[in-house]
Amino acid sequence: MTFTLIAILSFAALALIFGALLGFASIKFKVESDPLVDQIDNILPQTQCGQCGYPGCRPYAEAIANGDEINKCPPGGEATIKELADLMGVEAKPLDAAHGTEDVKKVAYIREAECIGCTKCIQACPVDAIIGAAKQMHTVIIDECTGCDLCVEPCPVDCIDMVPLAESSQNWKWDFNTVTVGDIPIRQL
Amino acid sequence: MFADFDQIMERLATKQLWDFAGGVHPDGHKGLSNQHQIADAGLPDYLYIPIKQHIGVDAELIVNVGDRVKSGQPLTESHNPFAVPVHASSSGEVIAIDEHIAAHPSGIKEATITIKVDGLDTQYNFDPVNNYNTRDKAEIVEAICKAGISGMGGAGFPTHLKSNNVKPIEFLIINGVECEPYITADDRLMREHAWQIRQGIDVLNYLLKPRQVLIAIEDNKPEAFETMSIACQQQDNYQVISIPTKYPAGGEKQLIQMLTSREVPSDGLPVDVGCLMYNVGTCYAVADAIIEGKPLTKRVVTLTGKALEKPQNFWVKIGTPVEHLLQLSGYNPDKQEYPRIIMGGPMMGFTLSSVKVPVIKTTNCLLAPEKNELAIVEDERACIRCSACADACPISLLPQQLYWYSTSKDYEVAQQYNLFDCIECGACAFVCPSEIPLVHYYRIAKAEIRQQKVEKEKSEKAKQRFEARKARLLKEKKEREEKHRLAAEARKRAMQSDDSGAKDKIAAALARAKAKKAGQATTEAPKESSGAPQAQSQQDKVAAAIARAKAKKAAQQSDNAASEKEQNTETQKTEDNPSQDDKKAKVAAAIARAKAKKAAQQSEDANEPKQENDQQASEESKPASEISEQDKKAKIAAAIARAKAKKAANKKANDE
Numbered sequence: 097m098t099f100t101l102i103a104i105l106s107f108a109a110l111a112l113i114f115g116a117l118l119g120f121a122s123i124k125f126k127v128e129s130d131p132l133v134d135q136i137d138n139i140l141p142q143t144q145c146g147q148c149g150y151p152g153c154r155p156y157a158e159a160i161a162n163g164d165e166i167n168k169c170p171p172g173g174e175a176t177i178k179e180l181a182d183l184m185g186v187e188a189k190p191l192d193a194a195h196g197t198e199d200v201k202k203v204a205y206i207r208e209a210e211c212i213g214c215t216k217c218i219q220a221c222p223v224d225a226i227i228g229a230a231k232q233m234h235t236v237i238i239d240e241c242t243g244c245d246l247c248v249e250p251c252p253v254d255c256i257d258m259v260p261l262a263e264s265s266q267n268w269k270w271d272f273n274t275v276t277v278g279d280i281p282i283r284q285l
Numbered sequence: 286m287f288a289d290f291d292q293i294m295e296r297l298a299t300k301q302l303w304d305f306a307g308g309v310h311p312d313g314h315k316g317l318s319n320q321h322q323i324a325d326a327g328l329p330d331y332l333y334i335p336i337k338q339h340i341g342v343d344a345e346l347i348v349n350v351g352d353r354v355k356s357g358q359p360l361t362e363s364h365n366p367f368a369v370p371v372h373a374s375s376s377g378e379v380i381a382i383d384e385h386i387a388a389h390p391s392g393i394k395e396a397t398i399t400i401k402v403d404g405l406d407t408q409y410n411f412d413p414v415n416n417y418n419t420r421d422k423a424e425i426v427e428a429i430c431k432a433g434i435s436g437m438g439g440a441g442f443p444t445h446l447k448s449n450n451v452k453p454i455e456f457l458i459i460n461g462v463e464c465e466p467y468i469t470a471d472d473r474l475m476r477e478h479a480w481q482i483r484q485g486i487d488v489l490n491y492l493l494k495p496r497q498v499l500i501a502i503e504d505n506k507p508e509a510f511e512t513m514s515i516a517c518q519q520q521d522n523y524q525v526i527s528i529p530t531k532y533p534a535g536g537e538k539q540l541i542q543m544l545t546s547r548e549v550p551s552d553g554l555p556v557d558v559g560c561l562m563y564n565v566g567t568c569y570a571v572a573d574a575i576i577e578g579k580p581l582t583k584r585v586v587t588l589t590g591k592a593l594e595k596p597q598n599f600w601v602k603i604g605t606p607v608e609h610l611l612q613l614s615g616y617n618p619d620k621q622e623y624p625r626i627i628m629g630g631p632m633m634g635f636t637l638s639s640v641k642v643p644v645i646k647t648t649n650c651l652l653a654p655e656k657n658e659l660a661i662v663e664d665e666r667a668c669i670r671c672s673a674c675a676d677a678c679p680i681s682l683l684p685q686q687l688y689w690y691s692t693s694k695d696y697e698v699a700q701q702y703n704l705f706d707c708i709e710c711g712a713c714a715f716v717c718p719s720e721i722p723l724v725h726y727y728r729i730a731k732a733e734i735r736q737q738k739v740e741k742e743k744s745e746k747a748k749q750r751f752e753a754r755k756a757r758l759l760k761e762k763k764e765r766e767e768k769h770r771l772a773a774e775a776r777k778r779a780m781q782s783d784d785s786g787a788k789d790k791i792a793a794a795l796a797r798a799k800a801k802k803a804g805q806a807t808t809e810a811p812k813e814s815s816g817a818p819q820a821q822s823q824q825d826k827v828a829a830a831i832a833r834a835k836a837k838k839a840a841q842q843s844d845n846a847a848s849e850k851e852q853n854t855e856t857q858k859t860e861d862n863p864s865q866d867d868k869k870a871k872v873a874a875a876i877a878r879a880k881a882k883k884a885a886q887q888s889e890d891a892n893e894p895k896q897e898n899d900q901q902a903s904e905e906s907k908p909a910s911e912i913s914e915q916d917k918k919a920k921i922a923a924a925i926a927r928a929k930a931k932k933a934a935n936k937k938a939n940d941e
Contacts, residue, residue, distance in 0.1 A: 142747040263391075268391040
């Protein structure tokens with residue numbers, strides 16, 4: 097009887113000690129990991145375009161963390177879906193066409209002669225990439241523009257176009273399907 | 286870990302060298318073009334000088350269209366250490382500064398200065414650095430920069446950046462290997478101008494103070510080896526070394542490994558292993574720049590291939606279009622399957638998209654192959670995993686794995702396999718039995734990865750801007766709320782402090798308002814009837830005001846079907862408006878007209894009386910609009926009309 101009691105007591109004591117130890121360790125040596133939402137947000141392209149149906153990239157990141165589909169981001173396209181699938185441990189899916197299709201990178205361009213200076217596009221721009229003041233002509237800072245499209249709709253005189261970014265030798269992608277030149281000769285007979 | 290200086294010197298004394306992994310032995314075909322002296326290519330009619338011909342950023346333009354320039358005159362000026370200036374290679378008139386097809390595989394147009402050559406070739410005043418070995422190093426480096434010298438071996442790295450080195454250098458290596466088939470530009474240069482190359486090496490030797498200078502020449506160029514040996518024999522620490530012919534021995538990292546057994550780290554530079562390397566052409570240009578003060582305006586270009594009648598080397602002015610050179614050497618396109626000119630050698634070159642492409646500082650060869658001289662890759666088959674490419678790779682990469690991950694766009698893994706260490710030498714594609722253009726896929730993958738990096742940076746910036754904006758909006762909102770709260774509190778305090786006074790004030794205000802209303806009611810009737818005899822301008826104003834008011838009302842009606850009770854207050858408003866000036870009224874009229882139009886569009890299916898109302902509004906606004914014919918107003922009207930049209934279209938779309 098006493099043996100049983102000793103055994104129970106000693107194990108209880110051990111359990112308490114280890115429990116305390118583990119509890120202490122979990123607080124003391126806590127590893128600060130990136131919360132899931134931040135990780136998802138880092139993958140998203142930050143155009144803040146809202147094509148996913150959420151008001152910005154962060155809200156969509158939160159939605160994904162809460163179980164929403166990962167294929168609602170047209171600006172990110174296939175690459176983003178792939179990364180999200182890796183992170184979330186789910187199967188990569190093709191882009192949901194209901195939210196738009198992947199397109200070449202574009203930036204907003206204001207036809208300045210037609211701009212009436214209403215500032216509506218400035219208010220719409222999520223990244224403050226449009227400069228101008230009331231009754232003054234506005235213009236887009238190309239380097240800051242994410243091509244989100246959000247300024248096009250509010251413009252009362254339709255003077256904003258989305259134009260594809262010009263290709264230069266810096267960002268050229270060796271696309272031999274569109275350019276017939278540029279093969280590498282290499283082999284000799 | 287690596288062999289130290291003494292060990293290396295011992296080994297070099299026994300004429301034994303180390304070796305790098307892999308490598309291939311393509312047919313040299315050098316005899317085609319190395320039998321003749323370097324000829325002068327003369328002056329073309331036009332020179333196309335791209336503003337950027339090196340790795341780095343553009344320099345600033347200092348000439349304008351219409352300027353007359355002399356040969357050697359700087360066209361751009363550098364304020365940034367990564368910018369290298371360009372110079373006019375002959376005298377003439379700047380006729381355009383615009384876009385011209387660049388010497389790049391994409392055939393994309395880049396900023397180029399076009400000079401109409403006058404044929405006189407008047408020289409600019411040159412300013413040599415006399416007695417350079419007594420001068421400050423910084424002065425020499427600046428002179429090299431001003432002469433616009435960038436590496437002439439192919440990559441085009443700014444030479445002054447390389448020379449402005451502070452780390453200790455054990456070996457200064459002069460690269461006269463020229464391992465790529467067909468090209469003989471450096472070979473001929475060494476044979477004919479060994480002395481000037483020596484002078485250039487002397488300058489670099491003074492600048493960098495290496496312990497040893499090694500001049501490496503492949504053993505398929507015995508004449509060049511001899512002339513360079515003679516030119517360098519007086520210098521104790523210069524050693525000309527013959528290295529075995531193997532492609533790509535001329536690669537910077539491969540040559541260092543061959544001579545010193547040291548391997549340049551993956552993300553490092555040759556300086557990290559105590560070496561610096563210059564091409565012989567660069568040495569020639571350095572001598573020109575320091576001893577004569579001449580900038581880099583010409584270079585040796587090999588014109589070769591069996592589709593040329595007279596393949597040989599030429600001194601070519603930078604900016605000369607390829608077309609001009611092809612004429613000189615008797616290019617016969619009939620000998621080819623289809624017209625094709627390759628810039629650079631057969632291993633690393635690219636096919637030109639146009640013969641208007643200019644020769645730039647890094648152009649060393651133009652190759653016009655005959656039918657069946659170079660294969661045209663069109664029969665790509667599946668990879669059979671023979672690993673011949675891995676055996677050929679000079680950097681010991683796994684080309685078939687890289688190919689696999691590059692084509693499946695698994696760029697993350699491709700980078701883990703060190704895709705970015707690939708020097709794109711083409712040895713893997715050369716040996717591939719399935720004729721897979723492997724380098725082609727690596728280039729696509731590299732470009733894609735670089736683009737992704739740029740986009741990642743951009744998205745990071747966009748995120749910051751987005752968050753800053755959100756914070757700003759929140760702050761503004763809080764400030765507004767705070768202001769309202771303070772105002773409300775102040776009001777409350779005022780009410781509490783003199784309760785009766787405030788009540789009196791309210792009562793007084795109410796009384797005033799009542800009095801005003803009564804007064805208006807009495808004056809309303811006479812005013813309406815006496816509208817006609819009034820002056821023209823006054824009439825316009827009233828009409829405009831009425832129109833505006835009606836339009837507004839109509840708009841409200843169509844929005845929420847408001848009752849007609851507001852008519853009274855609307856007409857009351859007209860009383861206030863005549864005080865406004867003429868111009869304002871006109872503008873208001875234009876706006877009113879537009880609004881009325883919109884209201885009409887919106888309430889097409891609304892009840893009858895309202896439609897009449899609208900008609901009335903638009904009719905009444907007509908006289909006003911006729912007067913507002915001025916430019917500004919017209920513009921505003923147009924803008925508003927566009928806006929309305931858009932709105933209507935949207936509404937229609939929504940309704941449907």
